[in-house]
Amino acid sequence: MEEVRLMKGNEALAHAAIRCGCDGYFGYPITPQSEIMETLMAEKPWETTGMVCLQAESEVASINMVYGGASCGKKSMTSSSSPGVSLMQEGISFMCGADLPGLIVNVQRGGPGLGTIQPSQSDYFQATKGGGHGDYHLLVLAPYSVQEMADFVDLAFELSFKYRIPAMILSDGVIGQMMEPVVLPPFKPRFTDEEIAKNSPWALTGKPSSRKQNIISSLELDPALMEEHNVRRQERYRLVEATEARYQEFMCEDAEYLIVAFGSAARVCQKSVELLRQEGIKAGLLRPITLWPFPTQTIQKYARQVKSMLCAELNAGQMIQDVRLAVNGQVPVEHFGRMGGMVPSPEEIVEALKKQL
Amino acid sequence: MKEEIIIAGFGGQGVLSMGKILAYSALMENKEVTWMPSYGPEQRGGTANVTVIVSDNSISSPILNVFDTAIILNQQSMDKFESKVKPGGTLIYDPHGISHKPTRKDISIYTIEAVSAAAEMQNAKAFNMILLGGYLKIKNIVALESVLKGLHKTLPARHHNLIPVNEQALLKGMEIVQAAE
Structure with a gap:
């Protein structure tokens, strides 16, 4: 039986990321979510599970690193707060266009603009209606306790890989900063190369002679083909709507x-x-x-x-x-x-x- | 049992860590607990406060408007939170930082000279543990042993030699807390 610990939501989420077999975290500090990267850096998961943790030069760089990791079939994530998540919207749209899985955590603060550092839920539209350009959705999970901050990391990755849709954990300053008792999820190993080849056959893993080249891109110059991609994506969205609503x-x-x-x-x-x-x-x-x-x-x-x-x-x-x-x-x-x-x-x-x- | 507490003072006084130790102590007794700080610029010299809820049952809102107990360490916090104590509730304050005493008649008011007691102990950092001792004397929501167990859990091993000093501070607080005149 795992020990009950007292932790901030941000800390619990970071521990859960290590434990769920996440391959890479790329982020840039911003209040009220900085404890996520602080906890990861203190835990040094690269020495244990092999998870990469990197402070990027900006939010734009972070989300594009997530795109890169996801292209290789790796569990990749970033976290930020409202103004930083706005900066990531282009990368998120590209990930949706390329049908890549991944996790974006938004510990929301008051806006618009730089706003305040206090809790808010004013990014609901951005999170649920697309956010960037193009017809797309993210899978959006809204934790209401420290326990859910921990539990939703694995769930977000599971759903994201199942449907090839990026997932967002939409939290806020209250849930991120609050301490509550939490039982951390059990350790799960990271994907092996064999698992990636089997479960994510679209991933860029180096082309063997047995299959055609994989291409990850959101660009398609033929509008008829582009519409087909969109139609298939919308069919997946309808399936998600029919089966995955939680309350x-x-x-x-x-x-x-x-x-x-x-x-x-x-x-x-x-x-x-x-x-x-x-x-x-x-x-x-x-x-x-x-x-x-x-x-x-x-x-x-x-x-x-x-x-x-x-x-x-x-x-x-x-x-x-x-x-x-x-x-x-x-x-x-x-x-x-x-x-x-x-x-x-x-x-x-x-x-x-x-x-x- | 359910106790809703606000601890309010200046940033740097150990308000948040006092709340954390109380929360951890309650966790040692398998109680439900939430710890919700004011965060941000307050931590750098302005006012800081933390809401701690300890309960036998699951806790709904971690953010509250009224409290069973307020522990108040400066005048700004007194101005803000005296009126937020529930009728019949408890207010504990250190007269050191207070220029206008609380005036409510429908709550129990206690004083604790924690700043001067910490100075006597030649350990300014003992301040928040003296306060915690005083609070636990009035509201015995967790046992002293649980606080010590909580300290064992929260302090890194290299600081475990400080636990006896903390225990002394807790006992000191229990000794010097008194009903306000």
Whole structure:
């Protein structure tokens, strides 16, 4: 049985990366996620598992190093916070165009621009709607505890390699900086050359005489072929939407009012639901764990059960668009948000929900 | 059992590490715990605070607006957090950094002269452990042995010789904490 440790979310994520057989981390420091690279450098995994850890000269360089590692079928990752993730968007779009797996961690802070260093969820649109140019999606996982910061690393790589879609862990300053008890995942070996050849036959591993040359590129000059690539990619997206949506329900069974929140906001809202229940108000919390694919069908189910919904986010109203699309006008959906690095108290959300009674 | 605590003072006073040791001690007793710091520029000389929650059950929000106990180490924090103590709750402060005493009548207020006690011990770093001792005397949420066990876990082996000094500081705090007049 693994030991229970007390750790920051960022530290837990770094340990989990080493343990899940990640081959390479490439990053550039930025608050509030710097502990990820600090922990990796202190742990020196290159001496144990052989994982490469490199401080690149910029975020642009980091994401292109991830692209390089991924092209060879390696588990490659980077992490940053909002302004740094904006810099990476070109590389992320290229990875999606080349159908490469990989992991990008965004420990969000308030924006736009350099913004603040305090927690925020204002990169929801960027994470779930593409972010860079072109028709694409990332697999987006939103941890709400230190334990999930650890657990989602392996899950993100698993899904990413399964579908050849880059994955993003969309966290924020609360989950990154908070300490909680955590049980780290067991050690998993890195992919062997044989495993890469077998499971990732598209990877650049040196051309043997037995197969044709592999080419990793997002460029295709023939628009008819480019459309075909896009059609196949969209088919994969539809499959992901149908099978991979994850969510958690909290006191939803008899709920008359549903709060929808993800990540750190969901933690705050869980307390709000407890407070509302103490007053006899039947509130429940639905927490999307995957933000793309979004748990649309589950929201639709609750649209037939509850009187109204409240979307609580650390932004001006982003996930609410996906909630409203799912609800399709059946019940009112209101928004409560704080911006710029401010985090609401559970009582503020209680007050916001009471306006709907 | 559930205890929601804010510890607030200047950056560099050991506020965050005091919270960490308390959190670790609770973990030694298999309790649920969260530790949420204010982070960033505050750590470089401004105000710093940390919210620690210790509970027998799983913890929802790590961020709170009201607290069972506030441990307050400077006037800015007193101005900010005196009103955030729940009615019937507890406020512990070191008079050293305080120019306006707390005035609430609906909470229990204690003082602890931790700055001067640390000076007497000729160990300024003992300050936060004196405070922790004082707090545990008032709110016995974890046993002293668990704190020592927690220190064993958190301190690197080369610093384990400091554990007896820390124990003395904890006991000192338990001795000198008193109800405010």
